[in-house]
Amino acid sequence: MAEIRDDALLLRRIPYSETSLICYFLTAEHGRITVMARGARRPKNNFRASLEPLYDLQVSWRTGRTGMGTLVDIQRGCSLLQPALSLHGLELLAMASRLFQEGDPQGFDETKAALLLLAERGQHQGLPGAVWFLLDVAGWLGDLSHCWQCGREAEQIMFWQHARLVCGQCGQGMPVSMGLRKSIAAVVSGGSVRLSAGDVDSWHTMIRQLLNEHGIKITGSL
Ligand SMILES: [Zn+2]
Known part of the structure; x- marks a missing residue:
């Protein structure tokens, strides 16, 4: 499957199984996407700290055969708002x-x-x-x-x-x-x-x- 990279905003994340999260992003070039962040609920998972709303994010994902893609990488950039807001x-x-x-x-x-x-x-x-x-x-x-x-x-x-x-x-x-x-x-x-x-x-x-x-x-x- 092709791997895609894009700037993104995290809209929502909801738990899936004991260990994973389903994440909804708005992306700059690919509209709204839904991807599975496998293992993201595990304490030492790399995705965990970066999957935050209100930050500039860059995400990479692989498209899935059935619709939902899989998160491959996420980089967290600047915060978009001061904490009070x-x-x-x-x-x-x-x-x-x-x-x-x-x-x-x-x-x-x-x-x-x-x-x-x-x-x-x-x-x-x-x-x-x-x-x-x-x-x-x-x-x-x-x-x-x-x-x-x-x-x-x-x-x-x-x-x-x-x-x-x-x-x-x-x-x-x-x-x-x-x-x-x-x-x-x-x-x-x-x-x-x-x-x-x-x-x-x-x-x-x-x-x-x-x-x-x-x-x-x-x-x-x-
Ligand atoms: Zn009128």
């Missing part, structure tokens, strides 16, 4: 694991960009920014300058109803000002913005409803 980073990985499935070409660059946004902007702006970005690249969001119902250009005040941005003709709900819509766009594209406490609350509410709508649980922080 790692819980939020893990939440983003859990989300990415839901959004990007095997066979999807995308996922690696997007998840890395989300983690970078969190690393640079911190919990207050970076976390909602990263979640919003991931939902957007996964195709779950409309564009903030139009009504998601009728498609008309956005008015000064729009509304958030059933996890959708709508104009006054199409619905009612929590008001979403033009300022907030611009701030969201700016944070997501990496700009530095001053968001009022009220705007942060509104944005968090929008995200919570979106995640609810799609059955994604994020624990606590949003």
